[in-house]
Amino acid sequence: MSRAGHAARPRAHWVALAALLAFLALTLTVQGYMHHLAGVSDDGATVGGSASAVPASVSQGGPVISARGDVRTLTPGPKTIALTFDDGPDRVWTPKILDVLKANGVHATFFAVGEAVISHPDLARRILADGSELGVHTLTHTDLGSAPAWRRQLEIVGGQQAIVDATGSSTSLLRPPYSSENAAVTNDTWAAIEDAGGDGYVTVLSTLDSEDWRRPGAARILHNATPTGSSGQILLMHDGGGNRSETVAALARLLPELKAQGYRVTTVSDAVGLTQTMHPASISERVTAGAFAWTVRISDAVMGIVGWLLLLSGIVMLVRSALVVVVAARHAHTTRRARRAASARAPGAARSSSVVPGVVTDPVSVIVPAYNEAAGIEASIRSIAASTHRVEIIVVDDGSTDGTADIVERMRIPGVRVIRQQNAGKPAALNTGLLAASHELVVMVDGDTVFEPETVSRLVQPFADPAVGAVSGNTKVANRRGILGRWQHIEYVVGFNLDRRLFDVAECMPTVPGAIGGFRRSALAAVGGVSDDTLAEDTDLTMSLLRDGWRVVYREDARAWTEVPASLGSLWKQRYRWCYGTLQSMFKHRGAVVQTGAAGKLGRRGLVYLLVIQVMLPLLAPIVDLFALYGLFFLDPVKIIGFWLAFLVIQTLVAAYAFFLDGESPGPLWTLPLQQVVYRQLMYLVVIQSVFTAFAGRRLRWHRMERYGTLRAPAGQRVPSS
Structure with a gap:
């Protein structure tokens, strides 16, 4: 009722609100990208597509490809098997696989998905502590061959930063998700391999697929993973992406049998003679990787809170x-x-009265x-x-x-x-x-x-x-x-x-x-x-x-x-x-x-x-x-x-x-x-x-409402509802 006054409105709260909404928008974007645009699924190779641009040295060469400058390929030596695991680390199955490897005195190469590394950095550190090595399997298990150039870069860099944050080391090994043998490389996949090679990555394909991602049973996995002949192989198995109990059971039988047959089971770098595939990260790399990983972790935490609040x-x-x-x-x-x-x-109420x-x-x-x-x-x-x-x-x-x-x-x-x-x-x-x-x-x-x-x-x-x-x-x-x-x-x-x-x-x-x-x-x-x-x-x-x-x-x-x-x-x-x-x-x-x-x-x-x-x-x-x-x-x-x-x-x-x-x-x-x-x-x-x-703590003054003079209420009648 006092004279209208315009209190000095605080502007800082709108800045705070905008910042909060921007933060939430970033959080939701990170969540959407990490968990809904891609994700670990059955790891079968991408089928189809032209291979006209793929060099013969690649399609007919070894499974380890260096595309930096002149294209070179490498193959493990005879009776040598490079044991690789994809899609981890997994809280349940990776430790069980590491236990089997340790029991048999074997090291392997783990191609890790970045978001899984961010969730389980301790497992990434244990992989290195046990003598095995890490490779990049992208950030969210995205098919690099079908992704645009910006996303390829984001997926590879994000996967690398997750490893750097967890271990303090970077890796030069890369395995594109859904890849298989050299003959299956398409033009799109080759473009991704070339781009990665320009950034110093060595791409690792496979020559022997256990097909454990199909979950056909431990016996069948064992059969698929057992090589014939004496040629060197790169064996593909999985430590993440679902229930890997069959993989663990098959691996426990496979390693002693391979040793008995005279095979040497080792990492990719050891199998093909690569040196320094793992490099100590610089301080700036670790700071950047830490910021990236914590952004993902914070987005996960915020999303969890938001989910409960929405519910x-x-x-x-x-x-x-x-x-x-x-x-x-x-x-x-x-x-x-x-x-x-x-x-x-009520006494004497008139029946005709409109008043109750x-x-x-x-x-x-x-x-x-x-x-x-x-x-x-x-x-x-x-x-x-x-x-x-x-x-x-x-x-x-x-x-x-x-x-x-x-x-x-x-x-x-x-x-x-x-x-x-x-x-x-x-x-x-x-x-x-x-x-x-x-x-x-x-x-x-x-x-x-x-x-x-x-x-x-x-x-x-x-x-x-x-x-x-x-x-x-x-x-x-x-x-x-x-x-x-x-x-x-x-x-x-x-x-x-x-x-x-x-x-x-x-x-x-x-x-x-x-x-x-x-x-x-x-x-x-x-x-x-x-x-x-x-x-x-x-x-x-x-x-x-x-x-x-x-x-x-x-x-x-x-x-x-x-x-x-x-x-x-x-x-x-x-x-x-x-x-x-x-x-x-x-x-x-x-x-x-x-x-x-x-x-x-x-x-x-x-x-x-x-x-x-x-x-x-x-x-x-x-x-x-x-x-x-x-x-x-x-x-x-x-x-x-x-x-x-x-x-x-x-x-x-x-x-x-x-x-x-x-x-x-x-x-x-x-x-x-x-x-x-x-x-x-x-x-x-x-x-x-x-x-x-x-x-x-501001004292808001009275805001008198503007009047329009629209009220008309004839006695005995209601204001019309139209």
């Missing part, structure tokens, strides 16, 4: 949807039954705090004066500069008083009105709100229960023709009023809205009147009443029609004030969590609900949106769209039920999908700014 938020949303529907149905049934009973008790008979007929003081409300004050006062219940109307002009008080005085309506005061804020104006009120029952209403003739009568009926200290009415959106108005109309009906039914049943109503609320003066006096400690004076006051032991209930048929913001800027200011004020009130009344009675219900039910639904879920919303984009790019987009549609259907059904309970036409619900795409983002940005502002 939890999904569960919370589903539970909340089910809960509000079930509780709203119970609330509707209970209130209908109570009103039928009240109607039966009640038991409370005490006169009511209606307080209207007003600051520059010239656009709508006349409609508001006329609608209240037309009430079927006995009312006195007290308009407290809080230093208006647009002639608000003059407009009310010129109306000359009996029972309407105008009190002028210097601008002191809405809480002060309400307290002034309370001091001037003549009656115990008080209704507070904003100056941009109009009542139906029966509104006041319906609103005060719950005061028949002496334990009730306040009653919340049902705020309806009047200017709902535009898309922004429709979105807010949906929000009021679905979000606010379904929640109020839930809070009513749970006896933890946190807010009686400023647009329409009924109070006992004695209850207000007991809590010290309306406080200006927060920007959400209505929420603060309601929580104070609950903590003082009063009941606060909801009367959904007591309708008040209000103007909502018609521009995004005005909407932002309003919701920013609401959200910030709610956070202030929650913090102020945090002690209710450990209290008993009505205060405890507010703390352990109402405050927890507000914290989870109105604070935590909106804070997670940007992550949800980023994950949706991640799913469209890296997961099955059909499933992601399906999940989104499923949630949309659930929300639509909940909204349709809320509209049914409120007697509203479901027509505006066609805008619900677009609301989820646009309006929802605006709301969660409001929450983010509010939370950052609260943590920064």
Whole structure:
């Protein structure tokens, strides 16, 4: 109610948010690349493709290829077998294979997948400590022959950096995934081999495939791995990529048999006479490799946390949807039954009366705090004066500069008083009105709100229960023709009023809205009147009443029609004030969590609900949106769209039920999908700014909403719903 002011908005939080989202986007991109664009699968060779560009010295040469400068190939000597393992290291199978090798005094070459090395660096170190050697098998087990040049480079460099980070050494050995013998090299594979050779890598193919990746059984693997004749071989086996129990069993039988047949089993470098295939990495190489590996590890950890948060938020949303529907149905049934009973008790009720008979007929003081409300004050006062219940109307002009008080005085309506005061804020104006009120029952209403003739009568009926200290009415959106108005109309009906039914049943109503609320003066006096400690004076006051032991209930048929913001800027200011004020009130009344009675219900039910639904879920919303984009790019987009549609259907059904309970036409619900795409983002940005502002300890000033003068409420008629 005080003059509009523009607080210096902190900009650092937007920078922090952008940085956080950029970090999460990078994390999701790393995750998508590492785990969804490729991965270890059955290691059969790529079949097909032209080989016209492959030199004959390669297609007909040895399995070890150096393509740096002049192309050279090497082959193990007679009775020499270079034992190689692909797709590891694996937490279960690599140690078992190393144990078998050690028991037989044999060393081997392990072509490691970079992401597996990053996950199990200790195994990479053990491979070297046991006398074996490492080679690059790319970062994510990608087919280099079908990959573009940039990805080939990334895959090879990434695989190398994983090894450097784990062991402090680099390797010059490379085996492209899905490769086999020289004769199977295609033009695409050869291009990858040439590129790698230019970077100093020696490509190692195979001449003998155990086909253990097929899991044909230990006996068959043993047969496939046993050479015929005395030619030197490079034997392909696997220590990762799945269950390798058959490989371990076959290897334990194979090594003694090969030794008995006079074969020497060794590493690739030893078999073909290469020297220094493993090189100590420089400090800069180790720093770069460490940064790369930790980026992957951090992305894994963050993704794990995000996954749990997404799962939890999904569960919370589903539970909340089910809960509000079930509780709203119970609330509707209970209130209908109570009103039928009240109607039966009321003496002499006219059958033709449009007013639901009640038991409370005490006169009511209606307080209207007003600051520059010239656009709508006349409609508001006329609608209240037309009430079927006995009312006195007290308009407290809080230093208006647009002639608000003059407009009310010129109306000359009996029972309407105008009190002028210097601008002191809405809480002060309400307290002034309370001091001037003549009656115990008080209704507070904003100056941009109009009542139906029966509104006041319906609103005060719950005061028949002496334990009730306040009653919340049902705020309806009047200017709902535009898309922004429709979105807010949906929000009021679905979000606010379904929640109020839930809070009513749970006896933890946190807010009686400023647009329409009924109070006992004695209850207000007991809590010290309306406080200006927060920007959400209505929420603060309601929580104070609950903590003082009063009941606060909801009367959904007591309708008040209000103007909502018609521009995004005005909407932002309003919701920013609401959200910030709610956070202030929650913090102020945090002690209710450990209290008993009505205060405890507010703390352990109402405050927890507000914290989870109105604070935590909106804070997670940007992550949800980023994950949706991640799913469209890296997961099955059909499933992601399906999940989104499923949630949309659930929300639509909940909204349709809320509209049914409120007697509203479901027509505006066609805008619900677009609301989820646009309006929802605006709301969660409001929450983010509010939370950052609260943590920064800034004092936000009052943001008065722009009035449009669209309210027209003829006495005895409802505002049209179109």
